[in-house]
Amino acid sequence: MAQSMTGFGRAEGEMLGRKLVVEARSVNHRFLDVRLFLPAEMQALESEVQGLIKSRLNRGRVELTVTLGPATAPAELSWNRSLAQGYLTLMRQMQAELGLSGQPDLALLLQQKDVIMNLEMESFSAAAWEAAREIFSLCLAALSSSRAAEGEALARDLAERLKLLKERVGYVEAHARRGVEAFRERLMRRLKDLAVEADPIRLAQEVVLVAERSDVSEELVRLRTHAAKFGEILADREPVGRRLDFLLQEMHREANTVGAKVQDAELSQVVVEIKAELERMREQVQNLE
Numbered sequence: 001m002a003q004s005m006t007g008f009g010r011a012e013g014e015m016l017g018r019k020l021v022v023e024a025r026s027v028n029h030r031f032l033d034v035r036l037f038l039p040a041e042m043q044a045l046e047s048e049v050q051g052l053i054k055s056r057l058n059r060g061r062v063e064l065t066v067t068l069g070p071a072t073a074p075a076e077l078s079w080n081r082s083l084a085q086g087y088l089t090l091m092r093q094m095q096a097e098l099g100l101s102g103q104p105d106l107a108l109l110l111q112q113k114d115v116i117m118n119l120e121m122e123s124f125s126a127a128a129w130e131a132a133r134e135i136f137s138l139c140l141a142a143l144s145s146s147r148a149a150e151g152e153a154l155a156r157d158l159a160e161r162l163k164l165l166k167e168r169v170g171y172v173e174a175h176a177r178r179g180v181e182a183f184r185e186r187l188m189r190r191l192k193d194l195a196v197e198a199d200p201i202r203l204a205q206e207v208v209l210v211a212e213r214s215d216v217s218e219e220l221v222r223l224r225t226h227a228a229k230f231g232e233i234l235a236d237r238e239p240v241g242r243r244l245d246f247l248l249q250e251m252h253r254e255a256n257t258v259g260a261k262v263q264d265a266e267l268s269q270v271v272v273e274i275k276a277e278l279e280r281m282r283e284q285v286q287n288l289e
Contacts, residue, residue, distance in 0.1 A: 002240050003289040004150030005029065005060035009143030013135040019069030020132055022139040026147065028287045029061040037065040041128075048129050049136060056140045058239045059289045060147075064139075087112045147289070154284050155234055158244075161281050162234075165251075166227050168274050172258065172267055173220045216261050219254045226251045241288035248282045 005028040012021040034053050036046055053062060091104040230247050233240050252275060259271040 001148065001237065002151040002155045002234060003144070003147045004154055004287050005147065005241070005289050006150050006287055007143050007146030009139045009141070009146060011135050011138035011142060013138075015068070015128055015131040015135065020135050021067040021069075022064065022135055023067075024062060024064045024139050024143045026057070026060040026062045026143060029059060032057055032059055033061040035061070035063045037063070039066060039068045041068060042066060042132075045129050045132070048133075052133070052136055053140065056144060057289070059241065062143075083114060084112075151288060154287060158234060158281055158284055159231070161277055161284075162227060162231055165274060165277050165281075166224070168270050168277070169220060169223050169227065172216070172262070172270055172274075175264070175267060176216055176220070176262070216258045219258045219261075223251055223254045223258070226254070239289045241285055244285045244288065245282065248278055248285060252278045252282075 005026055007026050009024045010022070012019065014020065032054060034050055036049055038046060038049070049064065053064065088104055091108070094100070095102070095104070226247050230244060230251075233243050233247070255271055255275045255278060259268060259275070262268055262271060
């Protein structure tokens with residue numbers, strides 16, 4: 001069944017003794033555009049999260065926000081001896097070469113990047129992903145369920161619109177020759193008003209020319225074929241959005257040709273309604289994966 005690209009999913013659980021809340025929102029987009037909002041402690045998991053999302057979804061702009069609760073125990077910290085010694089040596093070298101006064105102190109060393117290490121963070125990546133993967137999976141499952149429900153509603157609406165479209169195409173098909181007959185009658189009246197005797201052969205030639213120019217049988221056959229294919233694809237379990245959009249473009253092109261050919265005012269109005277319905281269907285299809 002067709003899936004919408006619009007949806008929401010949420011899941012929460014515990015990861016290494018901390019509460020983890022994952023929320024995902026998605027809207028329509030030509031491709032799969034993933035935007036992650038991860039806490040600093042989980043930045044190392046970005047590629048894993050990206051991979052999980054791409055394995056579940058094909059299209060849509062997805063925003064995934066992760067909230068990580070506070071740790072229940074004090075963090076286990078240490079310091080990088082070789083890095084701290086390197087900073088200290090460099091500071092003393094700079095002091096000597098530049099003739100600066102004062103001495104490097106502990107406060108200055110503590111400000112340098114990576115001198116203080118969070119030992120939990122060092123092993124956080126692998127252990128965290130093992131604990132968090134299920135929570136992320138539950139969130140994406142909820143998102144997919146939401147998208148499926150929306151997609152089902154869109155598919156029902158499109159099926160109803162497709163039914164109306166086929167009825168209008170059938171009406172044009174049934175009355176397509178009406179314009180030719182109307183042309184023949186108008187021509188006969190004009191000749192009669194002008195008191196000109198009609199040449200049956202010449203009259204027949206004119207009617208044939210108009211019939212050929214206004215023949216929409218091929219376009220209507222293609223419209224019906226595209227409409228039938230649209231219904232088949234709509235029931236497909238694979239992503240359908242792009243394929244349906246292509247068919248609607250083709251149907252709109254055929255409808256334009258029919259509109260340019262028909263010689264009857266009422267049929268022209270029906271073709272306008274067909275094109276308007278195709279536009280409404282295309283707006284709906286833009287939301288399908």
